[in-house]
Amino acid sequence: MADWTDTLPEAAQAYLEGRRLDEVECIIADLPGIARGKAVPASKFARQQHFHLPDSIFFQTITGDWGEAAGDEGFIERDMILKPDMSTATAAPWTGDWTLQVIHDAYNRDGKPIPFAPRNVLKRVVDLYRKHGMNPVVAPEMEFFLVARNLDPAKAIEPMMGRSGRPAAARQAYSMTAVDEFGPVIDDIYDFAEAQGFEIDGITQEGGAGQLEINLRHGDPVKLADEVFYFKRLIREAALKHNCFATFMAKPIEDEPGSSMHVHHSILDPETGRNLFVGPQGGETDAFFHFIGGLQKHLPDAVAVLAPYVNSYRRYVKDHAAPINLAWARDNRTTGIRVPLSPPEARRVENRMAGMDCNPYLGIAASLACGLLGMMNETRPDAQFKGDAYEGEPDIPRVLGEALDMFDEATDLHDILGPEFARVYSIVKRAEYEEFLQVISPWEREHLLMNV
Missing domain, CATH: 3.10.20.70 (Glutamine synthetase, N-terminal domain)
Structure with a gap:
């Protein structure tokens, strides 16, 4: 032993x-x-x-x-x-x-x-980067809700009771008092993470009732996807110890923000460790703009991977902290593609499209694949967006069926992710979609039963 x-x-x-x-x-x-x-x-x-x-x-x-x-x-x-x-x-x-x-x-x-094992899909994409002389680096952000135990699927999901005995409050983003409400759960999250050897960059209260965000340190994409995979289980177990549920649904509660998995990307030279998004004088390189161009061009085809369920599309709501288009800008959280404030050596591109309900291996793989296609094809992005991007028109699919149609046609994306993965993924997701379409919702019974 x-x-x-x-x-x-x-x-x-x-x-x-x-x-x-x-x-x-x-x-x-x-x-x-x-x-x-x-x-x-x-x-x-x-x-x-x-x-x-x-x-x-x-x-x-x-x-x-x-x-x-x-x-x-x-x-x-x-x-x-x-x-x-x-x-x-x-x-x-x-x-x-x-x-x-x-x-x-x-x-x-x-x-x-x-070829359709998710970790193998991500390894394939990372290997393609390395064959092109590049090392991709990612940093995921995980959003999730702590909610009251829900044993009846017909009942709406409700916020959990906090330490004070009151339900978790909404619209308290970055409130330390709100974080303290979940203190015992967060303590166990920290303890479990420490026992597993994971380094948390920070925990913050987000805008939803009982919604938290955990940031992870940047690193190798496969290693970080492993950590998100492990963290989902860890967080669920910590919540169960305190008589509540942790949910990673993209949109668990009506009229509350959804939960995303923002992914920050940078690309390093494997020999020197230099950030390829940074030029000799600290300026932005062609690789930086081509990566953004690849995201703008190919992310619509990848949305079926980043938003894999019918519920995922409820998150893309104007003015609800989720992007509705693929504009890019510096330090602007209304755009789907954001360049955060940073010194030149830490320059990175944040993809804000993925929901927390996506498979972390596949979500990171799809995002990296879009950026790689942009760099391979020298795709130029649109001009930087100025202002509130929610005022623009949506340019992503709005329902799963439409997203799957676009994914099926994206043969260049399939070449990066693997054609056999693309075939299996589409079949499985269409089977799920057909199952969903057979379910009659409370909205239909309430408004159609006696009125049509």
């Missing part, structure tokens, strides 16, 4: 110091970003080099139904070979025993990466 635990990441070793490891959770993210896998005794994990799961986990919809995406051989549920990435080994500090989680990568029997 000591042989392999001695090589664990530092935080995992610290977590286990003086303790006996009981169990290892072998996990992988499916298309929605749900952790799938197996829990095995630590002694068995020490002896195994891989384990198997059927490829059908990537054909499953968010409801547990299936998209007909298995291909020519039919739905035979072929086994994948899942191999651990031990650099991802981290604590599961909410469990009753001493447990580690380890993210696995999926391969076929020939040793080739499964």
Whole structure:
């Protein structure tokens, strides 16, 4: 046992110091970003080099139904070979025993990466950057709501009760008093994150009732996507300890802002570490403008990945802290593409389109893919926007069906993300959309039952 635990990441070793490891959770993210896998005794994990799961986990919809995406051989549920990435080994500090989680990568029997496994999609995009002599760097921001326990899907989601005994208040952005209302939950988030070796750049109250934002330090895209994947589980577990739910729905509460996953991008020279968005005198380079141009041109085709559910499109509401178009500007939060204030060496481009409901591997991969296409094709952006971008017209799809139609036609985007991923993703998402269209909503019963 000591042989392999001695090589664990530092935080995992610290977590286990003086303790006996009981169990290892072998996990992988499916298309929605749900952790799938197996829990095995630590002694068995020490002896195994891989384990198997059927490829059908990537054909499953968010409801547990299936998209007909298995291909020519039919739905035979072929086994994948899942191999651990031990650099991802981290604590599961909410469990009753001493447990580690380890993210696995999926391969076929020939040793080739499964092309529709989300982590493999992101690795493919990062590898393409490196083949072009560039290292992409990202910094995600995670927004989410702490809400009252909701056991009845027919009941509207409500804010959680705060420490004061009053429901969480809306429109209190950046209020420290509002953050203090959730103190016990936040304390556990910090404790769990520390046990897992994650560095939080900050927690703030956002504009919604019970809405918080966690910022992560910038770094390698795969590593950061791993952290967002882990954080979603961590935050849910911290909330459950305090009799509330954490939700990453894009729009959980009517008339409140939605939850986004803003992604900050910069590109480094792999040899010198120089930010390729910065010229010799600190000016903005062609790569900087081409990256923005790529986002403007290709993000409409990628929205089906950044906004993967029917609920996602409820977030894109004018004047509700979510963009409705792809204008770009410096230090302007009304635009879909923002260049934050920073010294030249920290220059970055913020994509504000992704919802927090997206799979972090796929959302980051799609955003990077759009920027890479812009740099490869030397796409020039529109002129910088001046003023309030909410006064402009929307230029993104407004419903999932429209977004999927655009995604299906975007063969240049498929070439970056992988054609087989694009095929499977579209089939699964259309199956979800068809399921949704069969559901009769309360609005329809209220306004149509007796009036039409």
